Every structure is written in structure tokens, then in C-alpha cells.
Amino acid sequence: MSELPEPRLFSCADATGAVHDQGAHVIDWIPTGHAPVLWLSPSTALETGKPVRGGVPICFPWFADGAEGGREPKHGFARTLPWHVESRESSDHEAMIVYRLSDADVTEPAHREQFPYQFEAYCVVRFGTELSLELSVTNTGERPFDFEEALHAYLVVGDVRKIRVEGLEGASYRDKVLDREDCVQEGDLRFDGETDRVYRSTGDVAVVDPVLGRVLRIRKKNSGTTVVWNPGAETAAAMPDVGPDGWTDFVCVEGANTHADAVHLEPEETHSMGYRLSVETTAEDPGRPPA
Numbered sequence: 001m002s003e004l005p006e007p008r009l010f011s012c013a014d015a016t017g018a019v020h021d022q023g024a025h026v027i028d029w030i031p032t033g034h035a036p037v038l039w040l041s042p043s044t045a046l047e048t049g050k051p052v053r054g055g056v057p058i059c060f061p062w063f064a065d066g067a068e069g070g071r072e073p074k075h076g077f078a079r080t081l082p083w084h085v086e087s088r089e090s091s092d093h094e095a096m097i098v099y100r101l102s103d104a105d106v107t108e109p110a111h112r113e114q115f116p117y118q119f120e121a122y123c124v125v126r127f128g129t130e131l132s133l134e135l136s137v138t139n140t141g142e143r144p145f146d147f148e149e150a151l152h153a154y155l156v157v158g159d160v161r162k163i164r165v166e167g168l169e170g171a172s173y174r175d176k177v178l179d180r181e182d183c184v185q186e187g188d189l190r191f192d193g194e195t196d197r198v199y200r201s202t203g204d205v206a207v208v209d210p211v212l213g214r215v216l217r218i219r220k221k222n223s224g225t226t227v228v229w230n231p232g233a234e235t236a237a238a239m240p241d242v243g244p245d246g247w248t249d250f251v252c253v254e255g256a257n258t259h260a261d262a263v264h265l266e267p268e269e270t271h272s273m274g275y276r277l278s279v280e281t282t283a284e285d286p287g288r289p290p291a
Helices: 109-114 232-237 243-249
Strands: 008-012 015-020 025-031 084-090 095-102 119-127 131-139 145-147 149-151 154-156 164-166 172-175 180-184 195-200 205-209 214-221 225-230 250-257 263-265 270-281
Touching: 008 084, 008 095, 015 095, 015 119, 025 131, 025 270, 131 149, 131 263, 149 270, 205 250, 214 250, 232 243, 243 250, 250 270, 263 270
Parallel strands: none
Antiparallel strands: 008 015, 015 025, 084 095, 095 119, 119 131, 131 270, 145 263, 149 250, 154 250, 164 205, 172 180, 172 195, 195 225, 205 214, 214 270, 225 250
């Protein structure tokens, strides 16, 4: 396999960012005056056709191994295909890029067999005081279809064992670690080991990080599912691109539509899902660059 081309870099007064054409995959966003917000594995493969560990992968047209299981690759084919740049713009306070992917780009027979439908997908990425992503999918064929989707954000934290996630209290969820359905979140979510939960929740979420002295706020649009994941020490040790120590440095909080919230599209219909990320400083930020 060949190495991935260098990512596209973005800069404006309010932020810097970077994105790979493969997967329309955002790998960096640093709002001015703050430490990096997106975690990227220092040992991830940067090879054509291989998924990148970190940033914000796009999961489509299925999540994990699909609602009924058995689908490959994990999280769908969109994150390892090259997307086409439709436009790129910048201003003093925002930089934007628009990507497109369609069924014509899906050339692997196994992938076409698993998802034999005509579609056109767009991803709009905006870098500024917020990181904003919008994924839109249109059914361009004559048959209806169902799909799953996720914006699988890896967020930098000071120590995952010391953070808490607010905004999920009372939400039902599937606990994939315990293989239990119909669990209900009580209070804030905290982490003491492997966590893999699929919440039925449309609400905003906040990651409160006392180590870095900041709050990461996630706002979603047309997303019925919030996925929260961290591999924990044992699973991470078996992952070459995370390792035994890397698991404490990030948490994944994903905007998604999966399982019962999968999207149904009739011919000519379009569905759009949005994910917005912002940072609030709560105390002196140890990771903040000097003025």
C-alpha cells in the first residue's frame, strides 16, 4: 500500500485544522488559544485504504459490523475511500471544505454487494471557534434503502478516569461491554474501564475535564444516537495504534444514527446529520500555548 498524501491544512484567525481526502477525515482542530481538541494516534497507519485511528472518522453506510452483523469493513467503506473536493473557501474567521462521495466511487465488489444502492453523500467541514461537520446523504436511485452513520470523534482529555460526561442522564442505552440492552444512565457518565455504550439520545453533551481545565460541548442535529467509547487498559494493550498507555488520553463521543435509529431514505430523499464541537475554559488550561 502507498502512503496517504499529506492532509489539507486550514488556518484562520480563530483556528487551525487538517483533513485527509481519504474518508473526508478531519484529523486536527485547534481553536486559537487552546490545546488540541482531536486525538490522533501517533502510531496510526497512514496508508491508502487503511482507516486512520483518531480525528473524526465518517462511519457509513453501516456502524460497527452493521445492524444485523457480519458486514465488513468495520464502520463501512466511506472512511477508506477517497472523497472528491467540491469546494474550499476561507475568511478571516472560518475555513470550509466540501467533500462528495457517491456509489460510483464504490468499486470493491464485496462493498457493492453489501450496499447495492445509488447514493450521493456530502460532508461539509467548517473550522473556526467551533468545529462543525454536516453529513448529507441522498438516495439517487429508484429503490429505498436504510443506512447507519456516525461522526466518530476522538476527543483529547487529560485523563479519561477523571472526566465526566454530562447530558445523558435518563437516556436508555445498549452496553456492548456487558452485552445488555435497555440500560438507563443514572447521573453523569464516568470511566473506570472499557466503555462502549450506544445511547438513545438527541440532546447536547458536555465533556468536563478538570485536568485540562476545560469543557468540550457537543451539539447534534438529526442524530438520534450518541455513542460513547473508550477501550480501557486491557483492550487498548492489544491495539497497536493505541497501546497500553494511550487509552487514558481520549474519549470518543459520537453523533450517530444506528440500530433502531437507522435512517430510511426513499428515492430522491435526503437526510443530513450535524455535529458541532466547541471549547470552554473553566480554569487555567495546562495545555494552553503561551500568549
